[in-house]
Amino acid sequence: MSVWQAFVELLKRDLRLAVRRRAEIANPLLFFVMVIVLFPLGVGAEPNLLERMSAGVVWVAALLAALLTLDSIFRSDFEDGTLEQLLLSAQPLSIMVLAKVVAHWLVTGLPLLLVAPLLAMLLGMKSAAMGTLMLSLLLGTPVLSLIGAIGVALTVGLRRAGVILSLLVLPLYVPVLIFGAAAVDAAASGLPVAGQLYILAAFLAMALSLAPVAAASALRISLS
Amino acid sequence: MSEFFHMGGYAFYVWGSVGVTAVVMIAVAVSAILKHRRELCRISRRLRRERKSV
Amino acid sequence: MNSFMKWFHKWGSPPWFYRVSGKMLPWLTGLFVITLVYGLYAGLVLAPADYQQGDSFRIIYVHVPAAWMGMFIYMVMAAAALVHLVWRMKMADVVLISSAPIGAAFAFIALVTGSLWGKPMWGTWWTWDARLTSELLLLFIYLGIIALHSAVEDRQSAGRATAVLTLVGVVNIPIIHYSVVWWNTLHQGTTVARLDGPAMAPEMLWPLLSMAFAFKLYYVIVMMLSARGEVLARETKSRWVRELVGGK
Numbered sequence: 001m002s003v004w005q006a007f008v009e010l011l012k013r014d015l016r017l018a019v020r021r022r023a024e025i026a027n028p029l030l031f032f033v034m035v036i037v038l039f040p041l042g043v044g045a046e047p048n049l050l051e052r053m054s055a056g057v058v059w060v061a062a063l064l065a066a067l068l069t070l071d072s073i074f075r076s077d078f079e080d081g082t083l084e085q086l087l088l089s090a091q092p093l094s095i096m097v098l099a100k101v102v103a104h105w106l107v108t109g110l111p112l113l114l115v116a117p118l119l120a121m122l123l124g125m126k127s128a129a130m131g132t133l134m135l136s137l138l139l140g141t142p143v144l145s146l147i148g149a150i151g152v153a154l155t156v157g158l159r160r161a162g163v164i165l166s167l168l169v170l171p172l173y174v175p176v177l178i179f180g181a182a183a184v185d186a187a188a189s190g191l192p193v194a195g196q197l198y199i200l201a202a203f204l205a206m207a208l209s210l211a212p213v214a215a216a217s218a219l220r221i222s223l224s
Numbered sequence: 225m226s227e228f229f230h231m232g233g234y235a236f237y238v239w240g241s242v243g244v245t246a247v248v249m250i251a252v253a254v255s256a257i258l259k260h261r262r263e264l265c266r267i268s269r270r271l272r273r274e275r276k277s278v
Numbered sequence: 279m280n281s282f283m284k285w286f287h288k289w290g291s292p293p294w295f296y297r298v299s300g301k302m303l304p305w306l307t308g309l310f311v312i313t314l315v316y317g318l319y320a321g322l323v324l325a326p327a328d329y330q331q332g333d334s335f336r337i338i339y340v341h342v343p344a345a346w347m348g349m350f351i352y353m354v355m356a357a358a359a360l361v362h363l364v365w366r367m368k369m370a371d372v373v374l375i376s377s378a379p380i381g382a383a384f385a386f387i388a389l390v391t392g393s394l395w396g397k398p399m400w401g402t403w404w405t406w407d408a409r410l411t412s413e414l415l416l417l418f419i420y421l422g423i424i425a426l427h428s429a430v431e432d433r434q435s436a437g438r439a440t441a442v443l444t445l446v447g448v449v450n451i452p453i454i455h456y457s458v459v460w461w462n463t464l465h466q467g468t469t470v471a472r473l474d475g476p477a478m479a480p481e482m483l484w485p486l487l488s489m490a491f492a493f494k495l496y497y498v499i500v501m502m503l504s505a506r507g508e509v510l511a512r513e514t515k516s517r518w519v520r521e522l523v524g525g526k
Contacts, residue, residue, distance in 0.1 A: 150446055154439050158429045168422040168443065171415045172450050175457035182464060203453075214446055221438045228323060232333035237398050241391040242322075245340040252383045253500045256376075260507035264523060267514055271524040 006091045007099045014103030017076070024072055028065040028108050029115060035061040036119045047124050054123035055133070055184035059177055061119075062112055062137060063144060067166055067173075069108040070148040073100055074156045074219070083156070087223055093216035101142075101149045101212070109141035125188065132187035132197070136180040139200040146211035147172050153218035176203055290367040292509045293518040299502040306499050313492035321485030334398045341391035343490040344384045345409070348416055349451075351381035351497060355423075356448035359441035368512070369505075371437035374444065375427055376504035380497055382420035388413050408462035412455045419447045433512070 001009070018024055039057050040050055077083040077100075086096050116137055117130045125133065151169040155161040183196035231238040288294050321339035328335040355374050362370035392410045393403050404410070423440055430436035478486070513519050 154426060154443055155429070160429070164422070164425050164429055167418060167425055171418045171422070171454060172446070174415060175450075175453050178457045178461045182461065210449070214442060218439065218442050221435050221442060224432075224435055224438075231336065232327060234332060234334035234398055237334055237394045238322075238336050241337045241340050241394045242318075244390045244394075245344065245387050248383050248387050249496065252380055253496075253503070255379075256500050256504035256507065260503055260510070263507045263510035263514075267510060267519060267523045270514075271520060275524075 001091075003091060003095055006089075007095055010086075010096055010099035011103050014100055015106065018103065018107040024069070025107055025111060028069045029111050031068055032061050032065040032112055032115065033119060035064060036122065040123070051124040051126065051188075054120055054125040055129065055188065056181045057123060058116055058120050058125070058133065059136075059140075059181040059184070062116070062141060063173055063177055065112060066108065066141065066144040066148060067169060069104070070145075070152050070165060070169070071162065072108075073104045073145075073149055073152050075152075078156050078223075083219070084223055087220060093219065094212035097149060097153070097215045097219065098208075098212040101145050101215075104149075105142050105145040109137075109145055112141060113137045125184075128190065129184050129188035132193050133184045135197060136183045136200060139197065139204050140176045140180040143176050143200070143203050143207045144173060146207040146215075147176075149215045150211055150218060153215040153222060155222075156219070157222045176200070179203070290365075290369045292369060292372075292513050292516075293522075295369055296506055296509055296518075296522070299506060303499060303502060306495055306502075310492055310495040310499060313488045313495065317485045317488035317492050319485075320481070321489065325482045325485060326479075331399065334395065337391055337395040339485055339489050341388060341395055342486060343493040344391060345388040345413060346490055347493045347497060348381055348385040348388055348413060348420075350494065351377050351384065352416070352420075352444075352448065352451065355381065355444050359444040359448075362437065362441045363445075369509075371441070372505045372508045372512070373501065374440060375437070376501045376508055377497070378420060378424050378427070378440075379504075380500055382417060382424060384493070384497075385413055385417040385420055389417065406462065408455075408459040411462070412458045415454055415458070416451065419451070423447070 036057060039053065043049060043053070074083060077086070087093060089096070113134060116133060120130065120133055148169055151165050151172075152161075154168065155165050158164065179196045179199045183193045183200065186193045186196060229235060229239075317339065322336055325336070327333050355377050358370040358374040358377070361367050362374065389410065392407075392413065396405050396407070396410075397403050423443055426443055427436050427440045430439055510519060
């Protein structure tokens with residue numbers, strides 16, 4: 001089986017499994033919605049304040065929702081031994097990891113992306129910024145999945161993995177958050193966004209090339 | 225001399241900073257020394273036990 | 279080059295490290311005390327008060343060296359991580375895990391002293407200044423490394439996982455730093471918050487350099503102390519340890 005075929009097969013398998021567990025798709029979405037709804041309840045419904053905060057709130061909510069779902073990348077495979085089989089297979093582990101991360105993003109990041117404009121509207125985000133919002137999330141959420149995969153790979157065997165995972169991954173998420181939210185803010189003010197978007201694209205390129213390798217070596221260590 | 229301690233009115237901030245720095249650095253150093261000493265004690269206790277049982 | 283590599287590999291031997299570090303420690307400690315006393319005296323007493331900040335600028339003599347150490351120690355840890363993963367040197371792992379708490383402590387000191395410096399300057403205990411924010415994230419990265427190491431049960435895997443995490447962090451630290459600097463220029467409040475201190479006249483600069491050097495010596499000293507304990511714990515059953523402790 002060629003590497004490409006193995007990649008596609010693993011991707012299809014993970015997607016099929018995810019579709020069977022619908023709750024796994026719904027949970028992060030609900031969380032995303034709830035976090036965004038909580039903000040006006042917490043800071044008051046003053047329209048100007050909400051609109052100014054909207055870019056940051058949507059991005060922080062997306063980040064937290066991504067964090068919530070990271071565990072699912074390797075957890076079930078770890079528990080039933082499939083992960084060890086993947087390690088032992090002849091296929092390059094980093095490509096296999098990439099397949100799992102792509103599946104994860106399709107199931108968690110993409111729905112977020114589609115729902116975000118609706119929620120941004122709840123916060124009064126200017127319509128001029130919506131396109132940039134979706135583009136920044138399109139570039140940024142895969143980075144969140146990729147970087148998150150490294151964290152999960154490092155903690156997959158541990159008992160209280162969730163707590164450590166957040167601590168490990170959040171500092172690494174900060175640049176994506178900064179440039180993602182800044183892009184949307186700039187769009188809302190009518191300022192150019194190309195710079196921020198290019199930087200997000202650069203993050204994506206870096207993450208695509210380096211994160212699977214790092215996650216693969218972390219997996220080998222965790223499962224040794 | 226009292227001017228030195230007064231630090232132009234900023235005594236709390238300057239001496240607070242120096243104090244926190246000193247406390248943390250001493251604590252870290254002490255913990256390293258204690259760890260070393262603990263290991264030495266453990267090993268010598270084990271060696272004594274082994275010699276007795278011979 | 280060849281003799282350097284031989285010397286480098288000597289450090290990889292635990293008994294050699296233990297012996298040589300034991301001999302170096304008294305000298306390092308003496309040098310540390312000298313540079314520390316000079317730095318503190320010249321900085322807190324001799325240096326003239328700043329024109330704008332008055333005597334509060336003297337916090338620079340602990341804040342800036344601590345911030346520098348936070349970064350420096352991480353770089354050493356990253357180098358150790360690389361050596362551990364590539365050359366499989368056990369001592370590199372020991373250096374890494376012995377350095378992490380010291381680095382975290384310095385990041386913490388930098389944050390607290392930065393806050394204490396900020397209060398008289400800008401009236402608030404915390405400001406989202408680019409450097410303080412970067413330092414805060416650096417502290418989280420340190421804590422993550424320490425947490426991961428203690429969470430993994432097998433010592434071998436713990437060392438290697440921590441090494442991977444350290445290397446992932448070292449790639450990200452410049453990215454995080456420049457992102458935060460950029461973010462800070464966007465959200466500039468009414469004050470231009472810079473924890474750089476005044477322009478450096480020599481009487482102000484020399485104590486600072488002395489403090490920085492003293493802190494570096496402190497790091498080497500404490501790291502060696504911690505590493506010696508760690509080495510004893512790992513090599514408990516080996517012959518050289520038995521001879522060292524018992525055979526006297």
